[in-house]
Amino acid sequence: MIDKVSMEDTTFTILPYKFEAGTPNVEGSIGLAKAVDFLQQIGMNNIAQHDNELTQYALEKMKKLDFFRDLWPKNNLQSSIISFNVKGIHPHDVAHLLNEIAGVAIRSGHHCAQPMMTELGVRSTCRVSFYIYNQNEDIDILIEGLKKSLGVVKIGIEDLYSDIILDYAKNSKYRKEIPASKKAEGKNLSCGDEITIFVKVDKGKIVEASYLGHGCIISQASAAMMCEIIEGKPLKRQKRS
Numbered sequence: 001m002i003d004k005v006s007m008e009d010t011t012f013t014i015l016p017y018k019f020e021a022g023t024p025n026v027e028g029s030i031g032l033a034k035a036v037d038f039l040q041q042i043g044m045n046n047i048a049q050h051d052n053e054l055t056q057y058a059l060e061k062m063k064k065l066d067f068f069r070d071l072w073p074k075n076n077l078q079s080s081i082i083s084f085n086v087k088g089i090h091p092h093d094v095a096h097l098l099n100e101i102a103g104v105a106i107r108s109g110h111h112c113a114q115p116m117m118t119e120l121g122v123r124s125t126c127r128v129s130f131y132i133y134n135q136n137e138d139i140d141i142l143i144e145g146l147k148k149s150l151g152v153v154k155i156g157i158e159d160l161y162s163d164i165i166l167d168y169a170k171n172s173k174y175r176k177e178i179p180a181s182k183k184a185e186g187k188n189l190s191c192g193d194e195i196t197i198f199v200k201v202d203k204g205k206i207v208e209a210s211y212l213g214h215g216c217i218i219s220q221a222s223a224a225m226m227c228e229i230i231e232g233k234p235l236k237r238q239k240r241s
Helices: 028-040 044-063 093-101 114-120 136-155 163-170 217-230 233-241
Strands: 001-005 010-012 068-070 080-084 107-109 125-129 181-188 196-201 205-214
Touching: 028 044, 028 114, 044 068, 044 080, 044 136, 080 136, 093 107, 093 125, 093 136, 125 205, 163 217, 196 217, 205 217
Parallel strands: none
Antiparallel strands: 001 010, 068 080, 080 125, 107 125, 181 196, 196 205
16 A cells, blocks of 8 residues: 655555555466466376485485485485585585586575574585476486586686686685674575674774685685775775775
8 A cells, every 4th residue: 555656756654554455466366276277187196206206216316425415304204305415515506516517406505494504513505306397317417417516626616616706715815813893794694604704993994804704605705805805995985885
């Protein structure tokens, strides 16, 4: 529900009334009904059986990979979704590598399940999922992509990231904790990356900057670049930026 509308601006009424008016989601309702018809034609039991067979096929393949850390339930309830990590590679980088190398899209992050991440002792995981549109061949492509991803990391990931990003992430002189006048913590709520920036201030100027934290290569490189940019600059100007 609107409060006032003009050619230049729109204001809305107070909650909850601002959300109560407007055209209902008619097309969404029609689309949902068609989706239900489609699933019923296939049969929900058939879908469940297909999902379970795919999951078991994937688990058997994954168990043979020695670079895996399995994070899935050890019971018969496992179906459609598999969480895992690859030893030595951040989940974000695994997802990026699979996309670049194999054309496979997976999810990486904390999956809105941070208490579970804490219980597992990790900050984030990789996650794959299957449905009626997947076949065993898709899982084979995933497995081969994971093997190639590990090979890229062992040889070098120069083909994945530019030299400048790799240099900042791997060889940064800024990755350390300094006696700081101020510090700021940054978190990526969608994936669990955490970076703390430390700055030493003298006479209103940032004389030294550094960072520590956990994250993928892009996250580490970004923190290092930030430290380089703000070092030697007036503190007030950086606050405005």
